[in-house]
Amino acid sequence: MKKYIRIASGQGYWGDRFDAPLDQVKEGPIDYLVMDYLAEVTMSIMQKQKSRDPNLGYAKDFIPLMKQLLPLLVEKKVKLITNAGGVNPVGCMIAVRNIAEQMGYSGLKIAAVYGDDILNQLDPLIASGNEMKNMETGEPLQKIRRTVSSANVYFGARPVVKALEQGAQIIVTGRVTDTGISLAPMIHEFGWEWDDWNKLAAGVIGGHINECGAQASGGNFLAGWKEVPRMERIGFPIVEAYPDGSLIITKHESLGGLVSERTVKEQLVYELGNPAEYITPDVVADFTSIRLEQEAENRVRVYDIKGYPDTEFYKVSISYFDGYTCIGQLTYAWPEALEKAQKADDIIRKRIEYLGLTFDDIHTEYLGYNACHGSTAPPIKDPNEVVFLIGVRGHDKQMMQKFANEIVPLVLTGPPTVTGFGGGRPRVRDVIAYWPALLKKDTVSPKVLTIEVV
Amino acid sequence: MPVVKESKQINWKDKFVELVVVVIGITLAFMMNRSYENHKNKQVEYQYLQSFKDDIGSDLKQLDTLLRHQERQLQKIKNSQSLFSRSTINPDSAMTLIGALTTIYIYSSQKTTYETIKSSGNFNILSDYRLKQALIKYYQGMDDLKYLRQTTNFYYNTFVIPFILKNVDLHRKKIVSLNALRNRRFRNMVYGFQSLLIQKYTMHKELYQSARTVMTLLKQI
Incomplete structure (x- = not known):
């Protein structure tokens, strides 16, 4: 088992700084690069693209990026996990396979995680008693059924771990949670059990810190934005994860930005409901248990994290024309x-x-x-x-x-x-418009497809 | 003028009996109506169950044949992969591989009963909860397969067919240039297609299991 692994954030959202993931691989040692592409409305845009052309439906600019990124990933043996697959992860995987083939890489395994897109299954699910009530208003989905343009289940780390077990170096997913793509490498590398709630919660917190890119390393930093050096080449955060569930948040020294207790705290409270119950598909994390400590310059230790068993539901992100x-x-x-x-x-x-x-x-x-x-x-x-x-x-x-x-x-x-x-x-x-709902976990199952470039 | 007060004695006992008779009458009418409705629903349910039996029975036969064909196809692709490492390529083996690559098995389920019961809003007429869940799982699995089918078709049209048209003389059933099979692109095309077919085979197998569960439950009713 490795002493620790370094999981770098390459992108906080679709449209983030294009050269950030390249810098993350070039400027220092990392083991994993994670890139988040999907916001709630993004799935609807992708579904629209797919309805016009069934071969589309994934982040199109991920493909030109991969032309630059793939040689670096192969050279440095860095694994990439991204939800750029949108509503067509297999299509995206095939597009990446074509790039790898053109570049002459052999032995490279690429995986797609799919099964989250339940748009075609809404009617049978409703018929079987899954009302998918709006979590905010309590209204049943039937009310807006005819105007629904996308419906995706948020999967957690499990299918990504499966893809890693199959030896994939590039993993393209559909709607996997932003935190799940960072948690998966920790489970895979350290062999954490699926009921080791404290460690899983630590992984989720690491993922939460990574998920908005530079927001944890000095970008959009309310408490001291003037102190942040070289924002024009801001270094995105890196989570150094340890087998015991403790984390060090850091960045590459050669890049700008700032990692301090305050920058990390600002990111921790981002998009947070009840801090004692941060619900994810894998675990419920207790943010009130987190301890932070500035270990050195640009190195913040995050530890003592508590977690609780996961719920029996997946969250579903539904978008509809309003x-x-x-x-x-x-x-x-x-x-x-x-x-x-x-x-x-x-x-x-x-x-x-x-x-x-x-x-x-x-x-x-x-x-x-x-x-x-x-x-x-x-x-x-x-x-x-x-x-x-x-x-x-x-x-x-x-x-x-x-x-x-x-x-x-x-x-x-x-x-x-x-x-x-x-x-x-x-x-x-x-x-x-956005319709958040819940769906029993046993009604859908994630799927993993791995292909090897020879 | 003297006011004559007419006092009328109310017979409470009779009134009570009258009321009881009315209540019993209404209750009986409701019970009869409900019993008639139940009877009618049972008949409709029976018809749906029979119809489901026919549909699932036909699906099971089709899936059984499909799985056997797919197993053979996958075996042929697997066996032919040794071609890639040989110094000389046997044209017959190569044609076997091409044959396996050009075949796409499509599963077309009998969904009439399901679609009818769903669109009529009669799904709750099925009284057995386990059966309802099993039916939903089975038909949902079919929708689940849709995406993979689309992707496989896309792959087939984009990679497999252009290769075949370029490199195989379909009229003489001969490969124009065996060297094309040594190309990395060809190997990648084969491996990619094989992965998709394996996934599809696995999903068909899961569907087969779901269909069998439904059939077992249908037979128990």
Whole structure:
């Protein structure tokens, strides 16, 4: 058994810094690289892509990245685990296989973890009594069934561990939890039991620290962002995991960024409900038990973590079409910029009334004045410029389009000194809403498919 | 004018008997109605069960044949892989491999009863909970297979078919150039396809087991 393993975060979300994963492999020793691509709405976008072309449905820019990353992974014997597979992990795996073949790598094993996509199975699941009630409102899924565009179960570390046992060096998954992709290597390398709750919880916490990329190593750091060195080449976090379940959070010394107790704490409280019950498919972790200690510069020790048995449910992420939105904006210049923007708002609202348009919601913001802090923002006397932003939300597309047509005419029919209308008419966009639900674990099963490049 | 007060004696005993008779009457009517409904439901359930028996019976036969064919296909692909390490390639063995690669077995289940009961909202008419769960598991397994089937078809169309069209004379059933089989791309194509077929075979086997469970439960009722 290894004394410890180093699991590096290469990406916090789809669209994160492109060269970060390359730096993680190049700039120092690591054993695993984990990359998170999937947000709740992402699955819906991918499902849409797949419905247009059944060969798509995974993170397309993962493939050009792999052309640069794969030689480094092979050379340094680093294993990659990513949920870039979206709603077509096998398709993504085949695309990676093609790259490996073109580059002449043989003996390389690539695995796909799938089975999380339950869109086709929703009806039989509902028929068998799985109501998949909205966790926030308690309403049954049947209510929005016809508008559902994606439905994915969050799998945990188990199928990833299985892929590692099969010898895969590259593992592409569908909807596996952000924490599961970091926990799996620890279970695989240290042989942790599936009921060793404290260790599993430690792995989950390591995964939680890794899951947002540089947010744990100085990015988006509220308590001291000015202290963070070289943010232009910020080093993403690395979790150094030990067999006893303790962790060291660190980063490559050659890169910028900062790993301190405070940066790690900020990440720990990110997207946290009840800190004593952080529920994952593998274990329930108790964040209130965590102890932190600055061991050295850019090295934070995380230890004493407690965990409890997992629940009998998987969380399901369901997205559905919930109408349209349209947002228009114009910039008004000094003098009297705010008054002009307020007048523009008044005109648009009267036009909406005059045209007989009805919306579920109309929302106005004055960017540069009080958009972030609302009424708590201190007033500014005659600001240099104000961006007037007005958005509507509704279910009638024609009305949305009529609203969109009303923005640009304000340039010559409304208050003066307007600019920032170069984009023309605003676009009407679909609103994709999120439906979190639970599903009994025994109703779905993850699948692992491994292929070897020869 | 004297007011004549007419006092009327209420016979509570009679009223009570009347009330009891009405209550018993209504209850009996409900019971009869329920019993009739139950009887009707039992008949509908019986018809559904018979229909499921036919569907699952036909699925089992089909799956049994399919699994045997797939086993043979996988065996042929496995045996032919020794070709890759030989200095000379036997054209007959090569054609056996090509034959195994060009075959895709498709499982087409009898879903009529399931679709009917599902769309009519009559699923709860099935009184046996275990049977209901087993049916759901079986038909859900079929939907589960859909993704793998799509992926295998994509693989077949993108990698296998173009290779065959380029390198095999289909009219004479001969490989145009045996050297094409030594190519790494060909080997990768074979290994990838084999992995997909193994996975599909495993899922068919699981479906077969699920179908057998359903059949056992159907026979017990």
